[in-house]
Amino acid sequence: MKRTELLSVAGVVLLALVLGCGSGPVVWTQVIDCGARETAAGLATDGVNLVAVGTKTLETGRSVWVIQAARLDGRLLWRRDYSQGETSVAADVAMNRRGEAFVVGMSEIKDRKMCVVVKFRSDGNIAWQRAIAVGDASRPNGIALTDEGIMVCGMVKNKDEQDMLVTFLDPDGKTVWSKNYNFGPIDEATGLAVHQEGDVVLIGQAGTAENPDILLARLNSKGDTVWTRRYDSGEADRAGGVAFDVFGNIVATGTGRSGDSARCVILEYHPDGELIRKAAYGERAQAQGRAIATTPGGDIFVTGSLQGPQRSDILTFQYQPNAISIWERTYGADTDVVGVDIVVQQDVFVLGTIEKKTGGSDMVMVRFFRPES
Numbered sequence: 001m002k003r004t005e006l007l008s009v010a011g012v013v014l015l016a017l018v019l020g021c022g023s024g025p026v027v028w029t030q031v032i033d034c035g036a037r038e039t040a041a042g043l044a045t046d047g048v049n050l051v052a053v054g055t056k057t058l059e060t061g062r063s064v065w066v067i068q069a070a071r072l073d074g075r076l077l078w079r080r081d082y083s084q085g086e087t088s089v090a091a092d093v094a095m096n097r098r099g100e101a102f103v104v105g106m107s108e109i110k111d112r113k114m115c116v117v118v119k120f121r122s123d124g125n126i127a128w129q130r131a132i133a134v135g136d137a138s139r140p141n142g143i144a145l146t147d148e149g150i151m152v153c154g155m156v157k158n159k160d161e162q163d164m165l166v167t168f169l170d171p172d173g174k175t176v177w178s179k180n181y182n183f184g185p186i187d188e189a190t191g192l193a194v195h196q197e198g199d200v201v202l203i204g205q206a207g208t209a210e211n212p213d214i215l216l217a218r219l220n221s222k223g224d225t226v227w228t229r230r231y232d233s234g235e236a237d238r239a240g241g242v243a244f245d246v247f248g249n250i251v252a253t254g255t256g257r258s259g260d261s262a263r264c265v266i267l268e269y270h271p272d273g274e275l276i277r278k279a280a281y282g283e284r285a286q287a288q289g290r291a292i293a294t295t296p297g298g299d300i301f302v303t304g305s306l307q308g309p310q311r312s313d314i315l316t317f318q319y320q321p322n323a324i325s326i327w328e329r330t331y332g333a334d335t336d337v338v339g340v341d342i343v344v345q346q347d348v349f350v351l352g353t354i355e356k357k358t359g360g361s362d363m364v365m366v367r368f369f370r371p372e373s
Contacts, residue, residue: 025369026331027347028074031354032363034066040363042092042143043341043351044101049077049122050343051101052351053090054363056081065090065105066363069124072345074367078124084116084131085109091154092143092191092341098122104143104152107131115140115152115165117173130173135180138165142191146198149176153189153202156180164189164204166223179223183215184208190239191291195248199226199271203242203252206230214239214254214265218273227273231265233257241291241341246298249276251319253289253302256280264289264304266319277321287315291341303339303350306330314339314352316368329368337364346370 032038037057044051050070057063064083067090070076082088084107091105099122107116115132117140132138132152140154149170156165164181166189181187181202189204198221206215214231231237233256240253250269255262264287268276281287286307293301299318306315313332316339320326329348331337336355343349348368355361 026329027367027369029331029367030070030074030076030365032066032068032365037360038066038353038363039361040340040351040353041090041105042103043343043349043365044093044095045072045343045345045349046095046097046099047345048072049095049099050349050365051093051095051103051120052363052365053093053103053105054351054353055088055090055105062086064088065103067093067101067103067120067124069101070365072347072349072367074365080120080124082118082126083107087113088116089139091140094143094145094150096145100127102143102145102150104140106139113137113139115154115167117143117150117152117169119173128173130169130175132167132175132178134165134167134178139188140165141189141204144192144194144200146194148198151192151194151200153192153204155188155204163187164202164206164217166192166200166202166219168223177223181217181225183217183228186212187215191241193243193250195244197221201242201244201250201252203239203254205239207232211236213237214252214256214267216242216250216252216267216269218250218271229267229269229273229275231256231267231278233263235259237265238288240289240304241293243292243294243300245294245300246296251292251294251300253292253304255288255304262286262288262307264302264315266292266302268321279319279321281315281317288338290339292319293342293344295344299344301342301344301348303342303352305336305338312336312338314350314366316342316348316350327370331364331366331368344370
């Protein structure tokens with residue numbers, strides 16, 4: 001694979017803050033502990049409420065989705081479990097302006113792993129549920145809403161092949177079209193973003209299982225590939241999230257590897273696929289990029305983890321090209337914590353996973369105060 005050199009951004013794009021600095025006001029935190037092992041998956045907002053989803057794994061090995069709705073002030077509205085079969089793993093969530101939540105995940109039904117989409121009403125009751133049976137096995141990772149329906153992405157397996165998968169559903173959950181994308185031996189879409197004009201951008205893994213690259217693919221509204229771009233540090237890279245900014249450019253985050261070093265990378269592309277910028281968080285900081293969010297005002301926020309000698313903390317920062325200072329927040333416990341998803345509604349909200357020292361894990365929602373600029 002072609003090696004792509006990562007540009008240094010010290011003093012050019014991002015100023016790295018010393019580990020432990022940059023921690024700012026936390027408005028509230030909410031730990032989601034259901035008495036089992038909880039792992040965070042996705043976070044969404046309709047501007048009034050938040051919905052967080054994750055997976056609860058019991059001691060018996062059975063796993064179920066956990067869906068929790070809360071006000072922006074942290075007040076709990078409702079919590080639901082959802083499962084089909086013995087294994088159900090939550091992947092992502094999206095919300096519409098009516099406060100309805102669309103949750104996607106994997107369920108193993110009759111020994112077959114498949115994508116499942118569930119629409120929850122604003123009160124937490126199920127409106128409908130749909131199973132997407134494609135290939136020998138499939139697993140979803142991302143979901144996004146359009147004016148015409150619902151986009152789901154992930155991976156599909158057929159015999160020895162593993163391809164990226166995108167399925168488009170109508171508003172009632174009926175499949176309009178479903179397509180596989182083969183960009184290499186091992187392909188998997190980890191997230192997607194939808195432009196207001198209908199185009200879609202996928203982010204995911206491509207390459208070999210031992211040395212995956214970050215791949216971006218732009219699709220038109222019918223699912224046809226317009227272009228693909230690949231980021232390769234030369235070692236195993238991991239895709240994070242992707243979004244469109246206010247100019248229609250594509251911004252994505254992920255983790256680049258070099259030996260034992262992990263770098264949170266930010267990639268920017270023009271709509272036609274021309275590279276605008278490659279950057280990394282910090283000059284020497286060990287960090288992972290997991291999710292990215294943009295605002296109508298043009299701001300871009302990234303979350304993931306900042307890795308120290310003893311533990312990792314949730315890292316959240318505002319990405320500003322060519323800035324000399326940035327808004328940055330961290331949240332730490334007495335053990336490892338990683339940010340998994342992010343939404344911005346005046347303040348910045350992050351969903352993460354806390355690894356317990358005693359074993360197991362919990363989900364945590366953190367609201368970071370964001371002063372007016």
